[in-house]
């Protein structure tokens with residue numbers, strides 16, 4: 001399987017693919033352990049998730065998708081990295097996942113099709129920003145298509161952030177609040193994390209519920 005060609009720079013895609021290949025070399029015991037992102041942890045702590053239909057954009061190593069599956073959700077996900085999909089398939093086997101409730105495919109965030117009201121929950125963790133000029137339109141499309149009373153779980157970068165060869169489209173906290181005016185926030189936060197020497201990065205994350 002090859003990585004899909006997307007607007008995301010090849011070098012970045014290769015970086016993530018290498019990471020997923022390295023993770024696939026971990027022991028089966030390690031690969032069974034799940035480490036969901038902070039907004040997903042909050043969602044799992046506060047919301048009755050059994051039976052919810054979830055769509056995850058750019059599922060990566062699957063920590064979020066498998067955590068939601070284990071909490072009773074019906075999960076659909078995708079990623080443009082072939083090694084992500086291979087890792088997800090291997091972890092699904094290890095975890096004894098029921099394929100009726102967990103489906104993953106190789107797809108591009110820009111062209112992945114889903115219907116109005118098809119999902120109760122859409123999760124986009126550290127990925128929408130790689131749609132560049134299409135980031136905001138995709139954010140709006142997701143918000144529009146989530147079922148009434150459903151949930152949007154999001155994390156993305158904001159400033160401070162080092163300059164990148166292709167400038168990332170940071171969605172600011174103000175833009176989020178403006179686009180989700182009528183939604184109820186279960187959580188909304190920003191962080192700054194020094195991920196390496198001289199590399200301080202900003203993050204914004206939220207869990208929000210669409211009005212009924």
Ligand SMILES: C[S@@+](CC[C@H](N)C(=O)[O-])C[C@H]1O[C@@H](n2cnc3c(N)ncnc32)[C@H](O)[C@@H]1O
Pocket residue numbers: 006007008013016037057058059060061078079080081084107108109110124125126127130
């Ligand atoms: C920073 S990682 C985040 C992965 C995962 N969501 C997480 O939170 O751990 C970014 C992910 O986006 C994927 N990606 C980048 N551009 C993409 C695109 N256009 N369509 C689908 N996936 C893409 C990469 O393969 C990578 O898995």
